[in-house]
Amino acid sequence: MLLPRATSVRTDEGEFLLGESTVITASRKLTATALWLQSTLRPATALLLPAGPFHPATRHSITLEVRPELGDEEYCLTVTPQTVLIEGGSPAGVFYGCQALLQLLPPAVHRRARVSGQRWAVPAVTVRDEPRFRWRGVMLDVARHFMPKHDLLRFIDLLAMHRLNTLHLHLTDDQGWRVEILRHRRLTEVGSWRRESQLGAQDGAPGDGRPHGGYYTQADIREIVAYAAERHITVVPEIDVPGHSQAAIAAYPELGVGGPAREVHTRWGVNPNILNTEESTLDFYRGVLDEITDLFPSRFVGIGGDECPKDQWRADPRTQELMRERGLADETQLQSWFIGRLGEHLATRGRRMFAWDDVLEGPVPPGTAVASWRGMTGARTAARRGHDVVSCPDDQVYLDYRQSEHPDEPIPFAVPLTLQEAYGFEPVPDDLTAHEAAHILGGQANIWTEHMDSPRTVDYYAFPRLCAIAEALWSTGARDFDDFRTRLAAHLPRLEAIGVEYRPETGPLPWQTRPGIEGKPSTRLEWAAFIDDLVTHIKG
Known part of the structure; x- marks a missing residue:
């Protein structure tokens, strides 16, 4: 149900559930995007979602990565029951992947105060997407x-x-x-x-x-x-x-x-x-x-x-x-x-x-x-x-x-x-x-x-x-x-x-x-x- 429509969406079994153990990991060049995502998710979910650099031992994470082989504004969003991986050809691409992630969550995620009794579940999915035009x-x-x-x-x-x-x-x-x-x-x-x-x-x-x-x-x-x-x-x-x-x-x-x-x-x-x-x-x-x-x-x-x-x-x-x-x-x-x-x-x-x-x-x-x-x-x-x-x-x-x-x-x-x-x-x-x-x-x-x-x-x-x-x-x-x-x-x-x-x-x-x-x-x-x-x- 993404809007704008994505280039490719493949659904899988299961879901990723945001909870107290969820963290956001990102490289230094994506610090601003990680902090923006954290500040956007926190009000409605009331979760801390600590943000920091990636570590191999990290579990249950939302991971942001730049993949230069992707187009500048292209992104790939992969959701499994264990992780969310958002890859983009640049920080802009990663940001658009984060916007897609928000649309996969319940609409209440956009509210600016804690929403009680809401499960913050993301369906398992793989999304590939990129824009048609440079000037939008x-x-x-x-x-x-x-x-x-x-x-x-x-x-x-x-x-x-x-x-x-x-x-x-x-x-x-x-x-x-x-x-x-x-x-x-x-x-x-x-x-x-x-x-x-x-x-x-x-x-x-x-x-x-x-x-x-x-x-x-x-x-x-x-x-x-x-x-x-x-x-x-x-x-x-x-x-x-x-x-x-x-x-x-x-x-x-x-x-x-x-x-x-x-x-x-x-x-x-x-x-x-x-x-x-x-x-x-x-x-x-x-x-x-x-x-x-x-x-x-x-x-x-x-x-x-x-x-x-x-x-x-x-x-x-x-x-x-x-x-x-x-x-x-x-x-x-x-x-x-x-x-x-x-x-x-x-x-x-x-x-x-x-x-x-x-x-x-x-x-x-x-x-x-x-x-x-x-x-x-x-x-x-x-x-x-x-x-x-x-x-x-x-x-x-x-x-x-x-x-x-x-x-x-x-x-x-x-x-x-x-x-x-x-x-x-x-x-x-x-x-x-x-x-x-x-x-x-x-x-x-x-x-x-x-x-x-x-x-x-x-x-x-x-x-x-x-x-x-x-x-x-x-x-x-x-x-x-x-x-x-x-x-x-x-x-x-x-x-x-x-x-x-x-x-x-x-x-x-x-x-x-x-x-x-x-x-x-x-x-x-x-x-x-x-x-x-x-x-x-x-x-x-």
Whole structure:
């Protein structure tokens, strides 16, 4: 009943019973994994489970070993009545084997206090498993609605449970700046809070009259990154430019394209207020990126590049003068030039730029990885141009989209994205050559939080659809939705033990609805035409 589905499972006779004599043994390079497993098993079982180096005389042990001949994230889990042996090609592989072990125990193992009267038995089994993709991720938008650190750490645990290895944090947008930058303190002093939020998805929706804010200090970020790394998750930061930047402009008006002072944005949707392209603005963001790269060791750093209306640039004499000086023919080239300069700076820091597929409308700097969100057109185009790709097509993995046609879905937006449709996510377009397909690093789910004003609401939108996407990114072989549903039924009690407020199959519970708050639903035909229009300039 493993989720994601394992490559190979062979059951045997008997069981391994955790008890007072059970120990955890591991080599020094696996000490962190051994201590994590010990700390995870102890609360519910109330067993000491002492951890230490392997000794031939050890009996009744959970033994962790690295076997270099296995793939980097591959693991082999062997359970007999006497021992549990978890072998991996690296510490990451061993960690995923430990996650499989937890799923073989009763779901109550995920509770955080002693569970009386429970037998902690693991069935005798041999599991071989490895992932299909290198990039198995989730984008979490903490700019529209801030997720406090405590809840973000819990979310990281949920990603690890599902063998996801990348957390793309959308840290800045028009509605908030969520990371402390020491050289530009007004980014959080001013930019981290707004006076109210739009209530609903319609253009004329009212404001809620309630201030919203929050940000991560640099100490918080270091903790989050370290916590994720212990669970073999890379945190990829995103600082969105040159659009989606009104929170920064509110803090530092000189970053904008003239006009009156602006507040942190209180409305959703695409915003006309964008950055200017002065050298001083580039210097400002080079400084921001220096602090970001100091905080995040991720190879990739997101710079956005999406949904940047260029009307202000067209109407601004100074921007037009800069375009002439730089020999740029139009505003699309100007955006490419601006983003390219930041990409060059990231390269001096040993990093690669990660951007939304909008950047394909102009020249894309070498080494850029492209997140294909407007369907799969961006994935095809980028791969054929030789760029690495993370597939995240809106109609397959956007978890802010409504989950059904059920009339009680909260703030229904866009088209329905059902559990079965999420399970069918395929990151590799079928019309790529083998060489082109090799550029698909993997995929990710995207969780935009305009309508998710609390962690429990994120739970509702994310689960169990994220379980389905995790399996699509991890498991090899043919998909079987009926088999997935059977294993999901066994998996949901694990989520319940953790306290995840997922969406029931029958529809939202009464407190998960949002009566009286209008959404913005669309038919599939309307939405397909809308997306097709957006990607007109990147086809071919």
